[in-house]
Amino acid sequence: MPEEKQTLSDLPPALIQGLRSHDGATPMVPRSVDKAILDRAEAHFGSRRTSRRRWALPAAAAAAAVLVTVFVVQPFEPARQTHSIADDIDGSGSVDVLDAFLLARQRVDDPSITQARVDALLGRIVSLSNEEDHQT
Amino acid sequence: MRRQAAMVFLCLIANTLAYAETLSAPQTRFAAVDVYLDSGDKALAAWQFELADHDARIQVVGIESGEHPAFDEPPHYDRDAVAAGKADRVAVADFSLATAGELPKGQTRIATVHVRIEGDTPPDYHIALIAAGDTQGQPIPAKISISKR
Numbered sequence: 001m002p003e004e005k006q007t008l009s010d011l012p013p014a015l016i017q018g019l020r021s022h023d024g025a026t027p028m029v030p031r032s033v034d035k036a037i038l039d040r041a042e043a044h045f046g047s048r049r050t051s052r053r054r055w056a057l058p059a060a061a062a063a064a065a066v067l068v069t070v071f072v073v074q075p076f077e078p079a080r081q082t083h084s085i086a087d088d089i090d091g092s093g094s095v096d097v098l099d100a101f102l103l104a105r106q107r108v109d110d111p112s113i114t115q116a117r118v119d120a121l122l123g124r125i126v127s128l129s130n131e132e133d134h135q136t
Numbered sequence: 137m138r139r140q141a142a143m144v145f146l147c148l149i150a151n152t153l154a155y156a157e158t159l160s161a162p163q164t165r166f167a168a169v170d171v172y173l174d175s176g177d178k179a180l181a182a183w184q185f186e187l188a189d190h191d192a193r194i195q196v197v198g199i200e201s202g203e204h205p206a207f208d209e210p211p212h213y214d215r216d217a218v219a220a221g222k223a224d225r226v227a228v229a230d231f232s233l234a235t236a237g238e239l240p241k242g243q244t245r246i247a248t249v250h251v252r253i254e255g256d257t258p259p260d261y262h263i264a265l266i267a268a269g270d271t272q273g274q275p276i277p278a279k280i281s282i283s284k285r
Contacts, residue, residue, distance in 0.1 A: 096267040097184035097229035098275065104233060105273065125184065126227040128217045 087121055096125060163256050166197070169249045170283040171228075175268060178276040179239035180246075181232055182269040185280055187249055188225030190260040196223040200248035204240040206232040211247050227266070236271050 089099040089106075100121045107113040173183055187196075196218050201210050211230035217223040228247055232239060253259055261282060268278035 090273060092275075097182045097231055098267050098269045098273050100229070101182040101231040101233075101269060102273040104231065108233075122212045122229060126213045126229050128214045128223060128225070128227065 087124070095121075097122070100125060163254075165253050167251055167253055167259075168285050169251060169261065170245050170285065171247045171249060171263065172243055172281045172283065173246045173265070173268060174243040174279045174281075175241060175276055176278070177241060178270050178278075179236035179241055180244065180268060180276070180278070181234075181236075181239055181271045182230070182267065182273070183246055183278070184227070184229035184266040184268075185246075186225065186227045186264045186266060187282070188262045189251075190262055191257070192224045193254045193257070194224060194251040194259050195221055195254075196226045196249060197252050198250040199226070199228060200250070202230075202240075202244060202246040204244050204246075206234045206239050207246060229266075231269075239271065 084095075087095045087099055089102040092098070100118055103113060103121060104118045107115070107118060169187065171185060171187065173180060173185075188194075196213075198218065199211060199213050201208050207230055209230075211228050213226050213228045214223060218226070226249060228249070230246070251259070261284070263280055263282050265278060265280040268276050270276050
């Protein structure tokens, strides 16, 4: 193929000059531009880090407050926590046999109170799986 | 002769192994705990207690009613947990709507708890009176105690 064997001397001088000028054109970033870009990047991401740090302290304080509330102010008492307030007949703050007793007494005058309700309350009071139900 | 000696030797080994197994197996025994409540001069209409072993080596297997006629029915407790062998402690309660004259005063046996004990060490029972009340449902000062047998 004759085209492949062509040398530079076979090409028109204008084309040779154009190709040479492209070869030598190495893009250069001036030092001042480079520094400006770095400064702006640092300013941008640096402010992000500051923003995170600003939230870190209040978040840690809130978490600590929650932990203090859970473990100190309201210590875990699995055996005495949740129970229906309706079961606390005598309003003592705890649900025990005295509430079942009073409910059974009320049942004498109030036919809407069933024996099944009294039995169910007694069942909850002595349940080993629901001992947390003893107090409101 | 050799065969007989071998048989005797094997029997000795088998006996030794069986004896060792009985030594290593945990001892199981049954016991009863009588629970008493002293309500003083107040008529006892309602009560509730909890019994446990500090080392959780007991299994409650049944509960008997008390000695007074006002509480001759079996008291309330978690029968499902007891039947399933999962009651290493128990909460027991009962009440009576009888009149004050028909209720016990002073010390009375309110229940007997039957337990199965694992191991040779005697249980370290912990009894807690949760509530005791009079005929009006008012709390009364009462003393609870147990007697092991």
